[in-house]
Amino acid sequence: xxxxxxxxxxxxxxxxxxxxLEVVKSxxxxxxxxxxxxxxxxxxxxxxxxxxxxxxxxxxxxxVNLDEYVGIDExxxxxxxxxxxxxxxxxxxxxxxxxxxxCGKVDDMQAECDSYTSLLNSMPQDIQLLGIGANGHIGFxxxxxxxxxxxxxxxxxxxxxxxNARFFASLDDVPKYAITMGIxxxxxxxxxxxxxNGANKAKAVYEMVKGExxxxxxxxxxxxxxxxxxxxxxxxxxxL
Ligand code: F6R
Numbered sequence: 001x002x003x004x005x006x007x008x009x010x011x012x013x014x015x016x017x018x019x020x021l022e023v024v025k026s027x028x029x030x031x032x033x034x035x036x037x038x039x040x041x042x043x044x045x046x047x048x049x050x051x052x053x054x055x056x057x058x059x060x061x062x063x064v065n066l067d068e069y070v071g072i073d074e075x076x077x078x079x080x081x082x083x084x085x086x087x088x089x090x091x092x093x094x095x096x097x098x099x100x101x102x103c104g105k106v107d108d109m110q111a112e113c114d115s116y117t118s119l120l121n122s123m124p125q126d127i128q129l130l131g132i133g134a135n136g137h138i139g140f141x142x143x144x145x146x147x148x149x150x151x152x153x154x155x156x157x158x159x160x161x162x163x164n165a166r167f168f169a170s171l172d173d174v175p176k177y178a179i180t181m182g183i184x185x186x187x188x189x190x191x192x193x194x195x196x197n198g199a200n201k202a203k204a205v206y207e208m209v210k211g212e213x214x215x216x217x218x219x220x221x222x223x224x225x226x227x228x229x230x231x232x233x234x235x236x237x238x239x240l
Contacts, residue, residue, distance in 0.1 A: 001228045003209060005237045012197060013042035016129075016231045017050060019193050023127045029060040030126040033186075034088070035139075036065070036080045037164075039131030039195045041087060048091040058094040064120060065101040066130070066139040066186070070153060070177035073105040078167055080104075102151060102179040113151040113179060120151070120185045128189035132196050135159055136204040136217035140180035143216050149182030183218060187225055194222065197233040205232055206239035 006012040020043065023030050034040070050056050068080045076082065081101050089099055100123075102116045130138050137143065140154045155177055156164075165171045186192070196205055208219035209230070222228045 001209060001223060001225075001230055003237075003240070004229065004231045005240075006231060006233055008233065009042050009197065012195065012231055012233050013046040016040075016043040016193060016195050017046040019191075019229050019231070020047065020127065020129070021050065021056065023191065024056060024058070024061060027126060028057060029062070031062045031064065031123045033125035033128030033181075033189055034063050034065050034084065035129045035131050036067070036083045036087075037131045039197065040129055043129070043195060044088045047088065051092045058092045060098075061094060062098040062123060063094070063100060064123065064125060064181075065099075066128075067178050067180035068102045068104040069175040070104045070109065070179055071175050073103075078173075102181075104175075104179055109153055109179065113153065116151040116179070116181070117185065120181065120188070125189035127191045127193055128186055130186070130192060130194045130219075132194060132201060132204050132208065132219050133160060134163060134200050134204055136207050136219045138183070138186060138194075138219050138222075140178040141183050141186075141218045143218060145183055145215060145218055147187075147215060147221050148184050150185055151179065151181055154178050154180055183221055187221055191227040191229070192222055192225055194219070194228065194230045195232070196230070196236045199235040199238060201232070201236040202239045205230070205236050209240060 004015050072079045074081045106112050161174045168174050207217040213220045
């Protein structure tokens with residue numbers, strides 16, 4: 001695992017951008033796995049700025065996203081599809097038909113899980129971007145999730161709901177369930193880029209980089225992956 005410790009948010013976004021552009025430029029029709037939450041926002045801003053300034057094209061890029069809340073759809077500004085359009089897709093020249101997220105509002109959620117896994121099998125990620133939860137989750141794979149899991153429905157831990165409540169009007173509005181790529185779908189990516197900042201991520205970062213490889217810290221699975229780049233700030237690196 002390559003670990004890059006950066007001094008501030010700008011440097012973190014720049015370092016992550018370099019990793020992302022290496023993939024996008026070497027393969028203009030690459031499949032990139034994307035994440036939501038606060039961690040990737042700086043990178044997405046840098047991708048947009050680079051697209052506008054340097055003309056990096058996403059015309060043939062395909063994307064798959066990690067996860068989506070269950071029970072809310074695109075019209076809800078807290079849905080992950082809304083987030084992706086708002087923070088990235090609407091500002092680069094990507095074809096929305098080439099973007100994929102699991103759907104959180106269908107009658108048969110198991111069928112949605114199965115079809116998302118089939119989609120991922122047919123389009124393995126050239127790079128997968130990840131944030132990390134304070135409890136070490138990746139995607140919405142909470143501690144205890146099997147390393148061989150594929151797309152599934154998860155009941156969100158209380159701590160994860162509390163962490164995410166900052167984006168909602170109240171804790172009650174935070175969905176209780178999510179649909180997420182499984183850990184096997186994530187580690188299937190050729191390359192993994194993890195971004196994390198802030199002291200509240202320090203323990204999870206430590207567990208991922210130096211702790212035991214164990215399902216009690218889902219991110220620790222990445223230690224067995226052959227190509228992982230971790231870009232963090234000094235606060236997130238403080239326990240390393
Ligand atoms: C987002 C996702 C989550 C987040 C994680 C960190 O698609 O799957 O694993 O990456 O919860 O969230 P932030 O970046 O908001 O701290």
